[in-house]
Amino acid sequence: MAEARTADAAAARRLQGHFDSLANQTHASQFAMWVFLATEVLFFGVLFTLYAAYRNAYPDAFARAAGHTDLLLGSVNTYVLLTASFLVALAVGAIRGDRARLASALLAAAAVLGLAFLALKGLEYSHHFADGIYPGRYYAFDELSGHGATVFFTLYYAMTGLHFLHVSGGVVVLAWLALRSIRGAYDRTWHTPLELGGMYWHFVDVVWLFLWPAFYLLH
Numbered sequence: 299m300a301e302a303r304t305a306d307a308a309a310a311r312r313l314q315g316h317f318d319s320l321a322n323q324t325h326a327s328q329f330a331m332w333v334f335l336a337t338e339v340l341f342f343g344v345l346f347t348l349y350a351a352y353r354n355a356y357p358d359a360f361a362r363a364a365g366h367t368d369l370l371l372g373s374v375n376t377y378v379l380l381t382a383s384f385l386v387a388l389a390v391g392a393i394r395g396d397r398a399r400l401a402s403a404l405l406a407a408a409a410v411l412g413l414a415f416l417a418l419k420g421l422e423y424s425h426h427f428a429d430g431i432y433p434g435r436y437y438a439f440d441e442l443s444g445h446g447a448t449v450f451f452t453l454y455y456a457m458t459g460l461h462f463l464h465v466s467g468g469v470v471v472l473a474w475l476a477l478r479s480i481r482g483a484y485d486r487t488w489h490t491p492l493e494l495g496g497m498y499w500h501f502v503d504v505v506w507l508f509l510w511p512a513f514y515l516l517h
Contacts, residue, residue, distance in 0.1 A: 364515075409473045434452050458509055
């Protein structure tokens with residue numbers, strides 16, 4: 299009885315006033331996240347459509363330009379994000395088993411991997427800048443001239459840069475969830491924020507799985 303009263307009290311603290319149960323609150327939160335992710339898919343979808351159109355217009359230039367992206371760093375970053383997503387999935391499983399400390403550690407590790415991704419991407423950007431590879435009219439890479447190459451790297455910076463910002467936001471979310479988990483904010487009966495944060499991180503991962511072949515494997 300005491301445990302039941304404790305669980306009811308915890309549920310009451312977590313329940314927002316305009317919902318009649320945690321189940322309805324969770325369903326509403328998940329629906330809102332799916333709507334948000336749908337808008338993100340549309341946004342990135344426009345950019346990938348633009349990429350496809352220009353790739354069709356400048357196939358040779360795009361293939362040559364892709365040869366000047368860093369395949370090693372891009373591939374390493376792919377495995378970094380995949381590993382981070384795996385850790386987030388494990389964290390969700392851990393919290394469902396009432397292992398909050400383990401969930402917190404897994405989330406923190408995923409956030410560290412996210413920081414590693416950002417550091418490697420920043421390193422790659424610095425290499426491009428040193429070669430004079432800039433977006434738009436600032437492009438000054440003499441080894442590969444032409445409008446097609448300029449368009450390729452303009453899209454490269456726009457799309458990977460936008461993804462960079464999403465990863466940055468995801469790292470903040472994971473770190474916050476890790477902190478909340480270690481403080482006992484989530485348990486097997488309620489961990490909706492952790493699940494929603496995981497959904498966002500997996501989306502960020504999926505976007506990169508499209509960016510990687512588009513800009514690194516094309517050649």
